[in-house]
Amino acid sequence: MNTIIEAKDITKTVGLNKILKGVSLQIKQGDLLSIIGVSGSGKSTLMYILGLLDEPTTGEILVNDNPINFKDKKYLSYIRNKKVGFVFQFHYLISELTALENVLIPTLKNINNNKKESEEKCASLLDSLGLKGKEKRKPYELSGGEQQRVAIARALANDPEIIMADEPTGNLDSKNTRIVMDIFIELNLQGKAILMITHENDLAKETNRIIKMNDGIIESIS
């Protein structure tokens, strides 16, 4: 399988604080992996760097085997737009926009996209996530679980190779947690790589690989 993103001996230091102390990791097509670890162990920091939102202090990130130049902001934006879909604990939906418009936003970045086609695609994404008939609603007219599903639809809008989710179920009840988890498993079956940070060991156990972080290093992979 092809490697989508690879981290080579990544460190991250902020001030005197060594957050990551040498992390290497490969994410391949179709991977389903979770990151666990105590609070402050560096999970989110690692995900931000893998998702090109943040820059490592030392070490290298390769996307499709090509090393990333973190100075080339335009290219970083391009990769994030095309290849990565982000989901956070909070939904980050734009409250002025409808559910459908929120999902459309990543597709609009590419002006070559046919708006009509994009709209149909995004509507069917919402449909597949059980939000049929709620496309025109504003975020505040949706439940917490529905908001998170719209955020997942937005992450999928440009058909990325990998979904990176930082505690996507952190704000959800057990019913909605189950729904989101099932969506991720289904997406993985369709071929998408999934990287999920979680505090819930039960959820981590459903993934193929569990990466346990501790104090800025990977303690174990199982």
Place this chain on the structure above:
Amino acid sequence: MNPLIFIGLKLLTERKRQALVSILGVALGVGAFIAMSAVMNGFQSYFVQQVVDVNAHITLKVEETEDPEKILRLAYGSDILSDVLGSKPKELKDKITGYKNFLTKYQQDDRIIGVAPHLTGQAIINYGTKEKSASMIGIDETLEKKASIMDQYLEHGNIEKLTTDRNSIIIGKVLAKDLGVREIGKKVTLVAPNGAVYTLKVSDFFNSGITTIDQVRVYLNLRTLQAILDKPNQVNELIFKVKNVDEADKIAADISKDTGYFAESWQKAYSNILDIFKLQDWITYMIVFAILIVSAFGIFNIMMMTVLEKKKDIAILKAIGYEDTDVTKIFVFQGLLVGLIGALVGCALGYLIQVWLSSLDFNLEGMIRTKGFVLDRDPIYYVYGFLFAVIFSFFASFYPSWRASSLFPVDIFRSGG
């Protein structure tokens, strides 16, 4: 639609009240600018046009000087010094010697349209029981028409009467009113400085619209006035009309040099008022500038608030692939749109104020007399007002937009939004 415009538009239209307040602020600034410019410049150019044309572009007179010798030298040549003590400088003072040569000379000057001789003096005018002082100007009617447009201000166009009836007099409209002379043909009594009394027939009213002139000025035939003042064949002023009023200063300097008399341009004669106008312009534009600054500050404020409130949205936009410049554009677009709409509304507002002002019908009696406002409705003020507003709002939105674009999304995600 461009996605940046789409997002900017959504962010703006979803906060209608704030947007409307900003738009209104800009509109008020632009409207005030257009209306005030029209009023101020209308008044000023009306005034300048009136004084420039009513009085001469250039007036050549005997220099007002405390040095009697200079006058004598001018009158009799430089070898007169020995006679100074015995002569009476006052009587010699007010006279342009050889004016007829000057007339012929300057009538041939390309830069000059017309030259006319004036004799000026003071008198008291009586009508019934009323008595007023007046400044008399003796004119040669045919030359005067070429050198000034005083004939255009005559209510009955009877300038030839000065020639056909040597005992006629044209009196200023305000003076006539003060005296109680309501129609032409009435006889007024004129008391000369030497005490002699003359009866003259009012042949016309002079109505320039400038109060200070209309309340003292009277016109007589040059010969008549020379007789009244006992100054046969004398004149004490020459007036010039020039092709280009802006060159009046330079031409006046040339005339001074050539004739040895003192040629004063209209700019010099009215330098006080022109200075006041400059001050007035400053004050006007300071006020308008202040309004524009305030409205720009309004835009700045609202943009800044939007940026602060929208940090999460900015973070997610950047995370999902929008670049810094995209974010800048989204916010600058909002500021520009507010400026643009505000400017358009302001232009309409300025237009409406102008229409309203020009519809006002009242008698303004002050430095000038007009019916209602004299407006300068030059379209250029719309262009200026529009451009100012758009440029101001561009700059007002620039810093907030830059702040938005330089936001680091990880900081937002980490703090949990």
